Amino acid sequence: MNQLGSKGSTSERKRHHFVSVTYLNAWVSGPAKKLHAYRSDDASKPLHIRPDEIAFENYYYSQTRPDGTRDNDSFEDLFGGVETHWPTVMKALKIETLDRAVLHRLYAMVTMMRTRVPAARNYNEEIMTLETRTGLKVFAEMGRLPEKLKRYENELDTVDIAIERQRTLGKMADDMRSFGDLTLRLGFEILVNDTGVDFITSDNPVAYFDPSDAGIRHPYINNEKVELYFPLSPTLALHGANRLRRFGQTPRFRTLSDMSKVRSINRITARFAYGLAFARDRSHDDLIARHSATSPVLDAKVVRKPKEIQYHIGHRFAARPELLKFRPEQCEGDLYEEDFNL
Known part of the structure; x- marks a missing residue:
């Protein structure tokens, strides 16, 4: 029997894109309107594919309601409210006209593309796994490990732990607030790339780091000084930095004619990519493949x-973690506070 969607019908919004199709449209070319998608696990064989055919997972943002039915639409509606305005934002950027509404929608997309993506959700899932494992070890030391789990007492460092992915959706709001606090410390500019070498992008396109960290050994460091890049199209990129605040709240436009700088930004984008990188042509094959084995x-x-x-x-x-898929049928059964003698 089919579960009902939020609109009360058997029609479900099944395919949830974690990279906005309207965002990726900037990288398509040719009559077929396709781009090149590089899978991190097989970067030597890029796909030539339409944006709506890639960067999605079935029911990725779905939630289970208290009555057991599935809500497939709430997060999709939230993201759609930002994506709907993206073509208008891009038109404004191309003619270098920014008003309050355009800026709000621009920063909303940046925030969304930092917090909704697998790199962010998997990071939170890893933290939850670590906290669960640590907590179980503490209860074992206290002699309060539930009877159902005592057979794992001597293997708590290695026993498989799977987190219900839906729980990471609750962390998105915290991540958005944290990222918003970061951006308040930065000034921004729009880099206009006229070198003839395209910007590339990825499924984790918002990159920031401490600019004094030579070689960017540690991504997403939120120190006193921060450098941020977000590709907007093959010819536009958002650049954020503390030093840019002196130019005011509205981003300035700056033409980028240095080909080495474009390649440097592309190298950063390739390093921050998680499962996918995207390009308009095949000229970036070597760069993307070189950095495909690791991610933040x-x-x-x-x-x-x-x-x-x-x-x-x-x-x-x-290397990206291999997270276990949560399977309710394999759980030990319901555990409650009284099971831990709390």
Whole structure:
């Protein structure tokens, strides 16, 4: 029997894009309006594909309601409210005309493309897994591990733990607020690329880091100084930095004629890519493949103190984690506070 969608019919919004189709449309070319999509696990064989055929997962933003039915639309409607205005934003950028409404929609897209993507959601899932594992180890040491879990007592460092992915949706609001706080410290400019070398993009297109970190060893460092890049199209990119605040709240437009700078931005974009990179042509094959094995992932250290557990978390460039799929039928059964003698 089919579950009902939020509109009360058997019609479901099944295909949830984690990279906006209207955003990717800037990279299409030719009568077929296709782009080149590079899968990180097989970057040597890019797909020539339409934007609506890539960068999605079935029911990726769906939530289970209290009555057991599935809400496939709430997050899709939220994102759609931003995506609908994106063509208008791009038209304004091309004629270098920015008003308050355009800026609001521009920054809304940037925020969305930092927090809705698999790189962000998987990061939060990794944190939840770490917290669950650490908590179980503490309860084991206290002798309060539930009877259902005692057979794992000697393998809590290695036992498989799967997190219900829906839980990471609740972290998106916190991530949006945190990212918003970061952007308030930055000034912005629109880089107009006239070098003839396209900007590329990815499924994790918002990159920021400490500019004093030579080689960008640690991504998404939120230090006193921050550098941010977000490709808008093959010829436009948003650049943010603390030093740009002196130019005021409205981003200035700056022509970029230095081909080495464009390549540097593309290198950053390729490094921050998670599962997919995108380009209008095949001239970036080597660059994308060179950085396809690693992405920004969780970097964590747990510090145990007598009455406190401290989590020191951040990002590092490393191989992407293989997260376990949550399967309710394989769970140990419901656990409640009384199971932990709380």
